Amino acid sequence: MHVHRVSAENFRTFGACLNGKHLDILLNRGLNVLVGENDAGKTSIIDVMRYALLTTSNDFVRVEDDDFHIDAGNQATELWLEVELRGLSKPQQAALLDWLTLEAGAEPYLIIHLHARRRLGGVGGGRQSNPAVTVSCGKGGGGAEISSAARELIRATYLKPLRDAVAELRPKKGSRLSQVLRAHKDVKAEAENNFDKTKPDDKPTTLVEIMAQAQHRVSTRKVVTDVRDKLNDDFLKELSFDATPLISDIRVSADLTLAQILERLELTLRPPGGVSQDLVCERGLGYNNVLFMAAELLLLSNGGGDELALLLIEEPEAHLHPQLQARVLSMLADKAATKNIQVVVTTHSPNVASSAPVETLTLVCSGRPYRLSPGDTCLEPADYEFLRRFLDSSKANLFFARGVLIVEGPAESILLPALAEAAGRSFEANGISTISVGGVGLFRYARILQRKDGTKLPIKVACLGDSDIVPNDVSYVEGRQDKINKGQALTKDGKQHMRRKVADYTSAELIEVRQAKVDRAKGGSTEVFIADHWTLEYDLLRSGLAKAGYIAIQLEQAEGSKGYLTAVEYDKVYQEAGEAFDSLALFEPEEAIAADAYELLHSKRASKAIVAQYLAKMAKDGSLGTGDALLKALPPYIKSALDYLVPDEL
Numbered sequence: 001m002h003v004h005r006v007s008a009e010n011f012r013t014f015g016a017c018l019n020g021k022h023l024d025i026l027l028n029r030g031l032n033v034l035v036g037e038n039d040a041g042k043t044s045i046i047d048v049m050r051y052a053l054l055t056t057s058n059d060f061v062r063v064e065d066d067d068f069h070i071d072a073g074n075q076a077t078e079l080w081l082e083v084e085l086r087g088l089s090k091p092q093q094a095a096l097l098d099w100l101t102l103e104a105g106a107e108p109y110l111i112i113h114l115h116a117r118r119r120l121g122g123v124g125g126g127r128q129s130n131p132a133v134t135v136s137c138g139k140g141g142g143g144a145e146i147s148s149a150a151r152e153l154i155r156a157t158y159l160k161p162l163r164d165a166v167a168e169l170r171p172k173k174g175s176r177l178s179q180v181l182r183a184h185k186d187v188k189a190e191a192e193n194n195f196d197k198t199k200p201d202d203k204p205t206t207l208v209e210i211m212a213q214a215q216h217r218v219s220t221r222k223v224v225t226d227v228r229d230k231l232n233d234d235f236l237k238e239l240s241f242d243a244t245p246l247i248s249d250i251r252v253s254a255d256l257t258l259a260q261i262l263e264r265l266e267l268t269l270r271p272p273g274g275v276s277q278d279l280v281c282e283r284g285l286g287y288n289n290v291l292f293m294a295a296e297l298l299l300l301s302n303g304g305g306d307e308l309a310l311l312l313i314e315e316p317e318a319h320l321h322p323q324l325q326a327r328v329l330s331m332l333a334d335k336a337a338t339k340n341i342q343v344v345v346t347t348h349s350p351n352v353a354s355s356a357p358v359e360t361l362t363l364v365c366s367g368r369p370y371r372l373s374p375g376d377t378c379l380e381p382a383d384y385e386f387l388r389r390f391l392d393s394s395k396a397n398l399f400f401a402r403g404v405l406i407v408e409g410p411a412e413s414i415l416l417p418a419l420a421e422a423a424g425r426s427f428e429a430n431g432i433s434t435i436s437v438g439g440v441g442l443f444r445y446a447r448i449l450q451r452k453d454g455t456k457l458p459i460k461v462a463c464l465g466d467s468d469i470v471p472n473d474v475s476y477v478e479g480r481q482d483k484i485n486k487g488q489a490l491t492k493d494g495k496q497h498m499r500r501k502v503a504d505y506t507s508a509e510l511i512e513v514r515q516a517k518v519d520r521a522k523g524g525s526t527e528v529f530i531a532d533h534w535t536l537e538y539d540l541l542r543s544g545l546a547k548a549g550y551i552a553i554q555l556e557q558a559e560g561s562k563g564y565l566t567a568v569e570y571d572k573v574y575q576e577a578g579e580a581f582d583s584l585a586l587f588e589p590e591e592a593i594a595a596d597a598y599e600l601l602h603s604k605r606a607s608k609a610i611v612a613q614y615l616a617k618m619a620k621d622g623s624l625g626t627g628d629a630l631l632k633a634l635p636p637y638i639k640s641a642l643d644y645l646v647p648d649e650l
Contacts, residue, residue: 001085001086001087001088001089001092001110001154001308001309002027002029002085002086002087002308002309002310002342003027003049003083003084003085003308003310003342003344004026004027004084004085004086004087004109005024005025005026005027005082005083005084006023006024006025006027006045006048006049006082006083006084007022007023007024007025007048007081007082007083007084008022008023008044008048008079008080008081008082009022009023009079009080010022010068010069010076010078010079010080011023011044011048011067011068011069011079011080011081012041012044012047012067012069013039013040013041013044013069013367014041014044014069014367015069015071015367016069016071016076021071021367021368023041023044023045023048023367023369025045025362025369025371026371027342027344028342028359028360028373029087029342030333030336030337030341030342030343030360031332031333031336031337031343031345031356031357031360032342032343032344032345032360032362033329033345033346033347033352033353033356033360033361033362034046034344034345034346034347034361034362034364034369035346035347035348035353035361035362035363035364035399035400036363036364036365036399036400037348037365037400037401037402037431038348040364040365040366040367041364041366041367041368041369042346042364043161043314043346045344045346045364045369046158046312046314046344046346048081048083049083049156049310049312049344050156050158050312051063051081051114052081052082052083052112052113052114052135053083053112053151053154053155053156053308053310054151054155054156055155055156055157055158056155056156056157056158056179057157057158057176058174059158062130062133063079063114063116063130063131063133064130064131065118065131067079067116067131068116068118068131075118076118077117077118077120078115078116078117078118079115079116080113080114080115080116080141081113081114082111082112082113082114082139082141083111083112084109084110084111084112085109085110085111085112085154085308086107086109087107088100088107088108088109088110089306091306092153092306093108095150095153095306096110096150096153096154098144098147098150099137099138099143099144099146099150100137101137101138101139101143110137110154111137111138111139111143112135112137112146112154113135113136113137113138113139113140113141113143114133114134114135114141115133115134115135115136115141116131116132116133117131117132118131119131119132135151152307153306153307153308154307154308155307155308156308156310156311156312157296157299157300157310157311157312158312159292159293159296159311159312159313159314159316160314161314161315161318161346162315162318163289163292163318165285165288165289165291165292165319166285166288168292169266169267169268169288169291169292169295170266171263171264171265171266172263173263174263175262175263175265176267176292176295176296176299177262177265177266177267177295178259178262178263178265179299180295180298180299180302181262181265182259182262183299183302184302185302187258189206190206190207190208190258191206191207191208191257191258192205192206192208192209193206193208193209193212193256194209195208195209195212195213195216197216200213200216200217207258207261207262208256208257208258208261211252211253211256211261212256214252215251215252215253215256218250218251218252219249219250219251224250227250228248228249228250231248232246232247232248236248267291267295268283268291269283269287269288269291284319285319286319286320286321286324289318289319289320290320290324290328293313293316293328293332294331296311297311297331297332297335297339297341300339300341301335301339301340301341309339309340309341309342310341310342310344311341311342311343311344312344313332313343313344313345313346314345314346315346315347315348315349316328316329316332316345316347316352317347317348317349317351317352322349322351322393325349325351325352325355326351326352326354326355328352329345329351329352329355329356330355332345333355333356333357333360348400350393350394350396350397350399350400351393351396353393353396353399353400354391354392354393354395354396357384357388358372358379358384358387358388358391358448359372359373359374359384360373361399363399363449363457365457365458365459366458368458370449370451370455370457372448375452376451376452377447377448377449377450377451377452378447378450378451378452378523378524379444379447379448380447383444383447386441386444387444387445387448390437390441394435394436395435395436395437395445397433397435398433398435398445398448398449398461400433401431401432401433401459402430402431402432402459403427403430403431403432403433403459403460403461403462403645403646404432404433404434404435404449404459404460404461404462405427405432405433405434405435405461405462405464405641405645406435406437406442406445406446406461406462406463406464407434407435407436407437407442407464408436408437408438408442408464408465408466409436409438409608409609410436410608410609410612411536411537411608411609411611411612412434412436412464412536412612413434413435413436414609414612414613414616415536415612415615415616415619416434416464416638417432417434417616418615418616418619418620419616419619419624419630419634419638419642420432420642420645420646421619421620422619422620422622422624422625422626422630423626423627423628423630423631423634423642424626424627424628425631425642425645425646426646427645427646430645430646432645432646442463442465442521443463443520443521446461446463446521446522446523446526446528447521447523449461449524449525449526450523450524450526451524454524455524456524456525457524457525458525459525460525460527460644460645461524461525461526461527462526462527462528462529462641462644462645463521463522463526463527463528463529464529464536464637464638464641465517465521465528465529465530465531466530466531466534466535466536467514467517467530467531467532467533467534467535468517468534469500469501469502469505469510469513469514469534470500470501470502470534471501471502471533471534471538471591471595472501472502472503473591473592473595474501474534474595474598475595476595476599476602476603477500477501477602478497478500478501479497479498479499479500479501479503479504480496480497480498480499480500480501480504481501481503481504482501482503483497484497514530517530518530527641527644529637529638529640529641529644530637531635531637532635532636532637533635534598535598536635536638537549537598537601537608537611538594538595538598539635539637539638540615540635541590541593541594541597541598542590542591542594542635543633543634543635544632544633544634545615545624545633545634546581546590546593546594547578547581547582547585548615548618548623548624549597549611549615550577550580550581550593550597551573551574551577551578551581551614551618552611552612552614552615552618553597553600553601553606553611554573554576554577554580555570555573555574555577555611555614556606556607556610556611556614557600557606558573559610581593
């Protein structure tokens with residue numbers, strides 16, 4: 001049995017069905033990871049299941065007035081939550097028979113429908129002011145009311161955010177450890193008690209017998225009997241009535257039942273390596289949190305009965321370092337697959353998001369869930385395999401952003417945020433993430449946020465790419481026409497040379513090649529911006545920032561293997577490079593200067609990343625200009641990308 005669909009109307013973030021703002025989401029049978037920025041609706045999805053199903057820890061769960069959706073200042077008076085359970089086994093169908101939905105051609109399934117209505121005009125603080133709630137079965141709640149016995153079978157296991165794992169693992173009534181132990185197939189035999197006080201040294205064979213023997217031995221120790229007798233003879237005897245004498249006893253347990261014994265056991269982690277295993281050593285919150293999650297998974301996998309094996313975890317990354325976050329997610333995914341446990345996780349961690357297969361993710365954005373499973377996105381099967389290998393934590397930032405700039409290399413990811421900040425289009429202030437993916441992967445990452453049904457996500461994505469067509473005046477790159485002009489019509493293999501330069505294409509072909517790059521990644525809310533001439537650095541050398549680009553290259557060259565420049569060295573190189581550029585500009589056209597300066601980068605004798613760092617420094621200190629003046633100086637395709645991601649009116 002698993003949760004197949006979760007629906008809600010007028011519940012917190014989610015609005016009415018009439019305007020399409022309600023919740024309606026399908027869940028995977030195994031792992032489900034809900035990602036997205038704060039206040040997007042992830043916790044609300046978890047709470048739909050908590051409210052409708054209740055929890056195994058018997059948390060106090062009640063619909064409050066604050067749970068009713070507010071739209072334009074008007075608060076809804078009614079809400080409904082619905083959880084659909086599919087895949088019921090025959091024993092589960094039998095146990096829940098009275099509440100099942102039966103349809104021709106389909107296995108019987110269960111719908112839990114919670115309806116709540118606000119009590120308008122009720123007395124504040126009184127029970128009559130709480131919303132009126134009914135829980136029934138069937139679509140729209142048209143079936144019978146769900147009994148308490150049935151609800152016991154469909155409770156969810158819930159781990160709240162920033163949970164106190166240490167407190168949860170302590171001995172107490174109904175402790176999680178006692179539940180884990182009670183779920184063991186052999187636990188019933190441990191309740192037998194054949195301890196004989198006349199034969200106290202006989203070896204006990206069950207847990208209850210062990211405790212009975214311990215209790216007998218403790219109660220017969222001289223220090224214990226002395227205290228007990230003194231308490232009885234010197235104090236309680238004087239306080240007793242003849243008909244009701246007060247006589248105390250000192251016992252390990254008031255009642256030697258298996259349940260009480262199990263509830264007195266404590267689950268702890270042994271001390272780390274190098275520390276005596278017999279010592280009590282308090283472990284950190286993170287590792288205790290891992291122990292808590294492991295115990296919950298063991299309880300769910302050991303159940304083997306009619307109950308719902310559903311684990312809801314908010315922020316599993318709480319108190320965990322990044323590498324442990326990844327291991328926890330991998331473990332959850334493995335147990336979900338091998339132990340038939342359904343796991344629903346909410347997270348704000350790129351480490352967790354990148355560790356999960358993309359197809360298990362659901363992006364929750366502005367109160368709308370968007371599953372990233374095959375058939376829902378524009379990703380091809382090969383794309384999922386690619387992303388499984390290369391989607392790391394830095395790239396997983398795209399799941400938590402309000403806008404995304406996807407670039408081909410580190411130079412763009414270093415420079416573009418600095419240029420945007422100086423131009424008054426701050427990425428940080430507008431929640432824009434810059435993702436560097438490499439040239440071959442750009443179109444794959446672009447398709448993550450594109451929907452098969454054409455729906456536009458409320459997340460703008462700008463893909464920045466090189467044109468990969470070399471300008472004609474770049475002499476150090478030879479194209480097909482250059483080879484032909486040199487009398488080399490064909491390669492040594494008898495094939496045509498590669499078309500690499502503008503001269504190798506007709507005007508129509510140039511347009512077609514550029515459009516093909518755009519079409520490969522464009523779609524939904526994703527727009528593609530291709531370099532006007534060649535690459536980012538070359539286009540900067542052909543723009544209003546040509547002088548700055550030239551200076552940045554000379555600064556990189558002056559830095560050399562030393563890896564840094566002193567303030568004095570920086571100022572000297574900056575001034576000399578600026579003067580050299582001004583002299584060149586008097587006699588050389590901009591394309592010639594650009595081609596000559598870019599040759600160092602093309603031949604990899606200069607680092608694009610370090611050049612970008614120097615340009616970013618200039619942007620930060622105002623050397624490149626600010627606001628509209630800087631925007632106008634940028635290469636046109638860069639300006640267009642910034643205008644798309646952060647429009648001027650923002």
